[in-house]
Amino acid sequence: MRAYVAFTKKELTEYTRNFKLFLAIALFALLGIMNPLTAKFLPDLLANFMPEGITILIAEPTNLDSWIQFFKNGTQTGLFIIVILLSGMMAKEYEKGTLINMVTKGLPRRTILYSKFTGALLLWTVSYWLCFLITLGYTLYYFPDGTTENLALSVISLYLFGILLIAVLLLGAVLFKNAYGPLLLTGAFLMVLFLWNLFPETAEWNPLVLASRNMDMLQGTLLLEELLKPLLMTGLVIASSLFTAVRLFNKTAL
Known part of the structure; x- marks a missing residue:
């Protein structure tokens, strides 16, 4: 347990030294400010920029418009930011060979991965919330x-989907000793999720629901009971990704 706590602290220190923590907090804070401001003032901006003689009818903005912006920016920008920031979570360790001394001194390999996952999870948690x-x-x-x-x-639901992507990223970081492999694996994983929707008989299990139908949840047209299957599948994919990453990392040459 001490080794896990110590290595997790090391990860968090790295995030502060390479400014990833600062970047994540600053960018997500900016998104948090932009979401309601866009909903509030976008209709006025559109009206001012329309050519003379052309009138468009825009409904009065509501709180739902603000949350539409939140989920839109969260899925299209927020998740993209986190994936980019975390794509190299193992690359520098492989490049510099810093893990060799730790492992030879008795640090369990699984502790390294669990600490990597915890540090990434904390970065996502602080930024998202x-x-x-x-x-x-x-x-x-x-x-x-x-x-x-x-x-x-x-x-x-969107928060859990972010955790899912982090688990897939970690698996990619073990499979590929660079920053590009995890990105490609995560992109391929998302492509599979999109293609999954082409099969209606199994689409109800698709974890993508957690990041694509948030407004339906907010408006009460998609209830918790209907999310049990994608939630279960999300948990299974996270657990299997971590399990596979540990098994592969135990056999990987450092």
Whole structure:
């Protein structure tokens, strides 16, 4: 346990030294600010930039528009940022050979991977929930009359999908000793998830639901009972990715 805590602290220190923690916090905080501001002022901006004589009817923005921006930016930008920042989580260790001394001195290889996963998970957790809290605060300020009954379900679902991608990234980091292999594996994994939807008989198990139907959850048209299968599949993929990564890492030459 001491080795796990010590190596996890080392990972977090690395994130501060290479500015990944600062970048993640700054970018996600910016997204958190932009989400409600875009929802609030975009209709006015569109109206001002329209040519004279052309009128468009835009509904009055609501709190739902703010959360639409949150989930749009969370899936298209937030997850992309995290994947890019974490793609090289093992590359420098392989390149510099820093793991050799640790392993030869008795540090279990599985401890290294669990610490890597924990550090990445903490980076994602702090960034994501900071973005959420900022969006929530500004949304309550600009749209005080709005109601969001299933907000917890929708935001937790997207958060879990982020953990899924981190687990796949870690597996890719073990398979490929560079920063590009994990990106390619994660991209291929996402492609499989998109193709999965082409088969209606198994689509209800697709983890992609957690990141693609958040507004349906928020509006109550997709309930927790309907998410049990994709949630179970997400847990299985995370567990199997970590298990496979450990098994492969135990046989990998450092």
